Amino acid sequence: MASANPGLPLDRVAGLGGRMALRRPLFVRTTKHEQRDATVLGDVRLRYVDVRPTVESGPPVVMLHGIASRIEEYEEMIEHLATRRRVLVMDLPGNGYSDKPERAYTLSFLEDAVLGLLDHLAVKEADLAGGSLGGNLVLRLGHRAPERFRRLVPWAPAGVWEPMRVLGALGSVWLRLGAAAFWPVVWVQSRFWYRRTWPGRGEALRQTFDHYREVFGRGFVRMYFEIVREQVMTSLFPIAPAIHQPTLVLWGDQDHALGMGRGVKRLVGLLPDARLRVIPGARHSLANEVPEELARHVDGFL
Secondary structure (H helix, E strand, C coil), X not given: CEEECCCCCCCEEECHHHCEEECCCCCCCCCCCCCEEEEECCCEEEEEEEECCXXXXXXXXXXXXXXXXXXXXXXXXXXXXXXXXXXXXXXXXXXXXXXXXXXXXXXXXXXXXXHHHHHHCCCCCEEEEEECHHHHHHHHHHHHCCCCEEEEEEECCCCCCCCCHHHHHHHHHHHHHCHHHHHHHHHHHHCCCCCCCCCCHHHHHXXXXXXXXXXXXXXXXXXXXXXXXXXXXXXXXXXXXXXXXXXXXXXXXXXXXXXXXHHHHHHHHHCCCEEEEEECCCCCCHHHHCHHHHHHHHHHHC
């Protein structure tokens, strides 16, 4: 069952281990769009926004965020894309202000949640867009359910590498350490998100870590390390030749962590109907650094 909730900032429910789990952002930036809740997969509540233009052109675009992120990652892009099309953005399970059950987190589970929300909203066909983890899911969903997804726009997608077993083993160690490992690991990871000369870097990092402190808990930490581990242990290359939808892959030319530049170019060569758009001077988090330019590319392609 879904319930509309415009987002009282103190809206919270009993969480794991006695914590209060926030349903809405409290002390960090909040989307201006109406926040709703939908229960999918039997008992998993997702926070989402459903923004519609006055006149719709084409199927909805579903936007999937990066790991440990949330709807607000795409706030500025929504403004541009929703002028002509319906835009759906959700907090994936374990992320943002959606439920964070203590259960096994896999990429397939996240895919199931996306499909569950679309079923709930009776969306039969959509376009998909997203970066990093979201870009990985865009391509995996395009492969899994080609009849439901017309066009794909991943940027800097995780999984454009051969399996990294050493990092996967580290992920298992970090998972056992839990909270003690989370903060140092995510601090190191965050150094690769934005170029140092981007004026918004300091504020973006502050908002990110304030958000982590708000939603922190066992389910969140488990999601983070289990999804990190699966992403570094799996590759998009084997499934890429079977993804036949028209696909636009975007990449910031300053984003080279884990061989991203080489991997993106190889991915485009494997996809049957793909083109690559390189954004000069940008790093991994394109939706933060260059939201208007990214939205123009997405809108033009879709």
